[in-house]
Amino acid sequence: MELQAILVATDFSDCAGAAFRVAQSLAEKFGAKIVLLHVISQRTLERLAEYLRVEPESLIPKLRRRAQAQMQRFRKRFGTSGAEVESMVSVGAPFQEISVIARDLAVDLIALGGYGRSGRGPIEEVFFGSTAEKVVRLLPCPVLCVPLGEGGK
Numbered sequence: 001m002e003l004q005a006i007l008v009a010t011d012f013s014d015c016a017g018a019a020f021r022v023a024q025s026l027a028e029k030f031g032a033k034i035v036l037l038h039v040i041s042q043r044t045l046e047r048l049a050e051y052l053r054v055e056p057e058s059l060i061p062k063l064r065r066r067a068q069a070q071m072q073r074f075r076k077r078f079g080t081s082g083a084e085v086e087s088m089v090s091v092g093a094p095f096q097e098i099s100v101i102a103r104d105l106a107v108d109l110i111a112l113g114g115y116g117r118s119g120r121g122p123i124e125e126v127f128f129g130s131t132a133e134k135v136v137r138l139l140p141c142p143v144l145c146v147p148l149g150e151g152g153k
Contacts (some may be wrong), residue, residue, distance in 0.1 A: 001028035007107040009037050012070050015113030017078035019146040023111040027083035032086045032108070036075070038067050038096040039102060062088050099138040107141060114147040146153045 008023045010016040020036065040063050042056075049056040067089045075085065088095045102110055107119050 001064070003027070003032040003108045005024055005035060005105060005107040005109075006032050007037060007098070007102050007105065007110045009094070009110070009112050010071075010074060011038065011113070012038070012074050013113060015146070015148045017074065017081050017113075018148055019111040019113045019144070020074075020078045021080060022081045022144065023109075024081040026109070026111075028081050031114045032083070033065075034083055034086060035083055035089060035101075035105060035107065037098065038071055039097040040064070040067060040091045041094060042090065042092050045091065047085045049073065060091060063091075095138065102141065109141060110139065110143045112143065112145055114145045 003026060006023045008016070008020050008025055010020065020034075021035050024031065040060070043058045045056050045059060045063065049059055052059070068087070071089065075087070079085065088101065090101060092100075098110065098112075
């Protein structure tokens with residue numbers, strides 16, 4: 001198997017950091033580049049806009065700037081290698097955005113934290129409703145789910 005591009009989706013959690021570290025290790029071994037992606041949830045955006053009584057689109061520039069700042073902090077915290085890393089911020093349903101971007105960029109591997117900020121609860125364990133599981137169903141490329149505790153964290 002040859003790896004040229006690895007997509008790492010992040011919600012900036014420690015679990016996503018573990019996936020990023022594993023991806024960096026693989027990128028160094030294979031000479032691959034990493035695309036680090038954060039998706040601003042459309043559902044969260046709409047709830048916030050409703051709460052603030054504004055149009056959802058009016059919030060996107062500020063949320064993008066905030067996500068880009070979080071991305072820089074995330075890269076400083078978990079970036080341990082010299083692998084080439086490109087950062088992206090997108091808006092939509094996380095599993096759909098990850099899938100579309102992975103296809104558009106023709107990545108060879110997707111690395112995801114086993115669970116992220118929302119944690120892991122009994123419902124997810126029974127019904128497998130996580131973003132990672134949905135991505136696995138949608139894509140033909142390998143998806144590496146990294147639990148917390150891997151990647152040096």
